[in-house]
Amino acid sequence: MKCNELNDCYVGRMSIDLEDLRAFVATAEMQSFRAAAETIHLSQPALTRRIQKLEATLGVPLLERTTRRVSLTAVGRDFLPRARRLLDDLETSLMSVREIAERRSGLVSIACIPTAAYYFLPDVIAAFTAEFPAIRFRILDAGANEVLQSVLNREVDFGITLLGADDPDVAFDPLIExxxxxxxxxxxxxxxxxxxxxxxxxxxxxxxxxxxxxxxxxxxxxxxxxxxxxxxxxxxxxxxxxxxxxxxxxxxxxxxxxxxxxxxxxxxxxxxxxxxxxxxTVGVVRVPGSRRSPAAEQFYEMLLSRWRSGGEP
Incomplete structure (x- = not known):
């Protein structure tokens, strides 16, 4: 069953416990029940019960358990970014609407090729956090193909990569050649x-x-x-x-x-x-018309402005 079917058929009709989602995301990221249980301050049996409950609610297995490690099933891999977004959306929604509107708080999610993430992204983030110190960042440093896919899947606000200029589904703003x-x-x-x-x-x-x-x-x-x-x-x-x-x-x-x-x-x-x-050519890729938070929009504009005014390394 595809993940969009999960969204349409299950999430809309069933009550999913957000703590179960947190348990699943932590275990998927840590690839360990023990490490995940410690991270979210649960006992290992309690963590296992939460994931089993989520799997029972959805009607599909999300994790494969072996004696050595924990891995995601095919459905689990599709569902993980959506589970992350559900949790992020909830956290953002619970913040003050005024703070978000005034860009005093929020989250910016970026996918970025490692060379760009290392050499010049920190400089722009440093300038941005000096002005908006409460805004948090999530940075996915990955290969060019994975960055592009993360943007297409709407897992991040935008990406910095060297692919996408010829892709009709994204907008590519060149930054540096x-x-x-x-x-x-x-x-x-x-x-x-x-x-x-x-x-x-x-x-x-x-x-x-x-x-x-x-x-x-x-x-x-x-x-x-x-x-x-x-x-x-x-x-x-x-x-x-x-x-x-x-x-x-x-x-x-x-x-x-x-x-x-x-x-x-x-x-x-x-x-x-x-x-x-x-x-x-390294540039910024984004999905045209996709809704970004005020914080993400502000950072995007600063990124383009600094680069085009000669701010590259």
């Missing part, structure tokens, strides 16, 4: 070059990210047009892992500028990559 640069050790033969062509990387051990990465998609498309394809020796899932392999002297990598050390690094050197010049 940045190049891919070569990362290598300072003692590497390419480290002191003024520039390096992609074709020259064929002679070196190349570290790339997996095909599920948005950065890999951008590179593959650009290099296919130029009929250039470096031979990858290592494939990793995260850009930070690429840097670790480069720092260890195991190979070279092509990374977006934002993923590289912000200043001079004692081990890693960066060199411009040419032929072709590959870039990625």
């Amino acid at each position: 940045e190049p891919f640069l070569l990362a290598c050790r300072r003692d590497h033969p390419l480290a002191h070059r003024a520039s390096v062509s992609w074709e020259e990387l064929a002679d070196h051990r190349f570290v790339t990210v997996g095909r599920s990465s948005g950065n890999r998609l951008i590179m593959d498309l650009a290099l296919a047009k130029a009929n250039v394809r470096p031979r990858s020796f290592f494939e990793v899932q995260h850009l930070s892992t690429s840097l670790g392999l480069v720092e260890a002297g195991l190979g070279v990598a092509a990374l977006p500028r934002m993923a590289l050390p912000a200043g001079p690094h004692h081990v890693i050197a960066t060199v411009p990559l040419t032929s072709p010049h590959v870039t990625r």
